[in-house]
Amino acid sequence: VKEYPRVRWSDGRWYPGCEEVLDFLAEYLAGELAEERRAEFEGHLGGCDSCRSYLETYRETIRLARGASEEAALAAEIPAELVRAILASRPPR
Amino acid sequence: MTPPAELALGGLPGSAGSGDEAALLSALRAGDEGAYVRLVAEHGGRLLAVARRLLRSEEEARDALQEAYLQAFRALPRFEGQARVSTWLHRIVVNAALMRLRRRKARPEEPIDPLLPSFRQDGHAAVEFRSWQESAEELLARAEIRARVRAAIDRLPETYRTVLLLRDVEELETAEVAELLGVTPNAVKIRLHRARQALRTLLEPVVAGEGA
Numbered sequence: 042v043k044e045y046p047r048v049r050w051s052d053g054r055w056y057p058g059c060e061e062v063l064d065f066l067a068e069y070l071a072g073e074l075a076e077e078r079r080a081e082f083e084g085h086l087g088g089c090d091s092c093r094s095y096l097e098t099y100r101e102t103i104r105l106a107r108g109a110s111e112e113a114a115l116a117a118e119i120p121a122e123l124v125r126a127i128l129a130s131r132p133p134r
Numbered sequence: 135m136t137p138p139a140e141l142a143l144g145g146l147p148g149s150a151g152s153g154d155e156a157a158l159l160s161a162l163r164a165g166d167e168g169a170y171v172r173l174v175a176e177h178g179g180r181l182l183a184v185a186r187r188l189l190r191s192e193e194e195a196r197d198a199l200q201e202a203y204l205q206a207f208r209a210l211p212r213f214e215g216q217a218r219v220s221t222w223l224h225r226i227v228v229n230a231a232l233m234r235l236r237r238r239k240a241r242p243e244e245p246i247d248p249l250l251p252s253f254r255q256d257g258h259a260a261v262e263f264r265s266w267q268e269s270a271e272e273l274l275a276r277a278e279i280r281a282r283v284r285a286a287i288d289r290l291p292e293t294y295r296t297v298l299l300l301r302d303v304e305e306l307e308t309a310e311v312a313e314l315l316g317v318t319p320n321a322v323k324i325r326l327h328r329a330r331q332a333l334r335t336l337l338e339p340v341v342a343g344e345g346a
Binding site for chain 1: 170171174175178179180181182183184186187196199200203204207208251253255256257258259262263264265266269270271273274279280281283284287298299302303323326327330331333334337
């Protein structure tokens with residue numbers, strides 16, 4: 042198990058560092074972290090502009106991947122000769 | 135290419151109600167020619183796009199689609215309609231495409247690490263991350279950006295590209311992807327996170343409006 046360094050915030054408390062937060066970002070976003078750990082992550086994100094920006098752009102990356110790929114599926118038509126080839130390949134009943 | 139008039143049947147793929155699906159299934163089982171045409175013409179376009187995305191080869195995508203339909207025709211007597219026909223066909227096509235990817239996989243992959251964030255010894259990020267000027271919605275309105283996003287996905291190492299497509303684009307569940315790829319659900323989660331991180335890095339110049 043990897044040991045992550047923790048960071049001390051201006052409120053005097055210790056929080057997970059950027060590395061730990063970004064390594065477990067997917068679990069955080071999926072709501073898979075235990076409550077206490079989630080609160081710690083939120084403590085870090087509350088005081089770290091850089092990680093908040095990363096979180097936001099990570100989400101946007103997912104939206105971009107999905108949105109850019111959907112276009113090809115919506116526009117796709119199956120060529121008539123392929124339909125014919127598929128229908129011709131039916132096993133005999 | 136436009137399908138001939140007799141194949142241009144109305145309705146979006148997967149939009150048929152459950153009554154329609156039951157009727158379609160019984161017509162298929164009865165060997166009704168029109169039902170077979172519907173099954174291919176209504177779903178084939180979207181399924182071909184899925185195979186194209188995974189295989190990045192028109193020829194292989196068409197072959198995979200043909201194989202998938204053949205499997206579906208053979209499996210029809212055992213299909214009990216627990217899933218929607220569109221979902222059932224989608225899984226068969228994904229599987230056929232993955233089989234082909236597996237056979238193809240021979241060359242070593244580029245490491246993904248250079249595309250992942252790096253950190254200092256104290257746990258802080260090595261560089262400061264900044265928000266993007268435009269939202270995904272604004273960016274996606276531009277065809278050039280959409281094409282560059284697809285090109286960036288294609289630049290991911292294959293292991294990661296496949297997981298990103300199956301989870302974030304095809305929207306399969308983690309357990310399903312794990313089963314299809316023969317890996318643990320945890321491995322799927324790790325690969326997906328790294329794939330998203332790497333794609334985020336590749337998209338930075340795209341969203342900043344820098345040249346391709």
